[in-house]
Amino acid sequence: MTTRSTELLRVVHHTPGVTRADAARLLGVGTGAATELVTKLSRASLLVQAPAAPSGSRGRPTTVLLPHPEGPVVLAVAITHEAWRVDVVELGGATAASRSGRHASTGWDEVRATVTAAIAEVISGFGDRPRAVGVSVPGTVSRSLRLDASTAGWHDVDLTALWPAADVFVAGNDATLAATAESRRGAAVGAAVALHLRIEAGLGGAVVEGGRPTIGALGAAGEFGHMPFGDPSVRCPCGAPGCWGTAVDGTALARLLSEPPPRDPVTYARRVIATARAEPQSAELTAVQEVGAALGRGMAGLVNGLDVDLVTLGGLGVDLLAAVPDAINTAYRDGLMLIHRASPPPVLPATLGDDEGPIAGAAEEAWAALLPQLT
Ligand SMILES: [Zn+2]
Known part of the structure; x- marks a missing residue:
């Protein structure tokens, strides 16, 4: 997919409901090129066009760009020392489904089994739409996605085992992801x-x-x-x-x-x-x-x-x-x-609460990794 298509998806992700004219301006392309891009992304079930709510002013009707209701979604997972949460997040950042709970046992094998089961449950109604996962954890994550959380007693664990089927898998430290979310949406x-x-x-x-x-x-x-x-x-x-x-x-x-x-x-x-x-x-x-x-x-x-x-x-x-x-x-x-x-x-x-920042950051990083791969 071209860089411009990815850029347009990024604009709609950041500002769902952006007008087609504003999106064209942000991309630095003319209206003809913008219409062509929007048509292509609509056919790929990534975007839909909708008439804007009437503003009361005269002039040509305005078209806004929204995430496609059947388009791809990402999973955002937040694991803390005490609890877990799994969200399904649409383009634009809206949460389509969510599950959460507290750890019955804090051993990593039990935590992994619980979260993996929750992922399977939460994505069951979404068909093949889930395409990426972002995970927030209370420790350091190596570039090979291994977690070390010494205070939780989790050492050198393979995070990808949470959802081995994921095409795109990203993970990060909770404070770092909260910072990312604050910069993107806070x-x-x-x-x-x-x-x-x-x-x-x-x-x-x-x-x-x-x-x-x-x-x-x-x-x-x-x-x-x-x-x-x-x-x-x-x-x-x-x-x-x-x-x-x-x-x-x-x-x-x-x-x-x-x-x-x-x-x-x-x-x-x-x-x-x-x-x-x-x-x-x-x-x-x-x-x-x-x-x-x-x-x-x-x-x-x-x-x-x-x-x-x-x-x-x-x-x-x-x-x-x-x-x-x-x-x-x-x-x-x-x-x-x-x-x-x-x-x-x-x-x-910070405007994102303690429970919202890390999982919002995990969703943002999953979308950032996925967007260039969508066609
Ligand atoms: Zn110290």
Whole structure:
């Protein structure tokens, strides 16, 4: 298929309902060429044309482009430490079907069997339409699609065993995929270079340039939580001293409040942040402000080093930004090099929720890999 056909599918995927005239402008082709492309893609059951809703203005009726109702779909799979979800996603990003559940057992063989059965069930009504799969996992994914998720105890597992029949199989780290989704469909749309940081049990994220995340040679890029922006006297579970993640997560709050390390640092952090918001004089607020300052200082360091034009915060970062925006922003602005201070890159909460970002990113990567192969 020609590059222009792929480009047109990309436009409709990004903006389903785009007018034929706007699509032609975005592709830089004339109306005749656009009509020809649309006709070809309609015959291939990839697009349909529909009359636009009347706008009230006079003039020629407008035609909009929509995904074909019988066209290809992708599977998006999100696996976390506790749960799984499988979505069927149409061109344009709409979810056509979904299944989800919690792991009965966290051994990889059981997880794989459950997810494979869910995939078979969810695609049963879709005939031969499912053409690709994208998988989000809580660990690093090698270029040969092997997963290592040490905290879950999943080592060197072959992800393609989840759906061996897939023509197109892509997989990635959940924080990286959340960053991708934020750049394609969330708060970072239009950013040239975006930094997404996701605080959960630890801090990860990705740099996304022109819609593409930097994944690294081993697929392990984005471990920003292990940069030495923290207290050098605190040793991180990774083995290194002073990791930034240990200064901004639930363990940091517990340390500041002289409490033992929490068993579930995310739930603990949410509880402390809620108390801080409710009680202005509390020790909790002081602790959350200190964590917010550590977050802002590190963000400034990354902005100085990477020259991004936007920072988005996900996970607990959303809660921190809502609770202590001044503490975060003061430390952030103070840490910026002079060249960035006149107009500091904005710091925004992620618009895709914790449950939506990684699976949306998995769907986006599956579509990005599939589109050039459609004929
Ligand atoms: Zn570390």
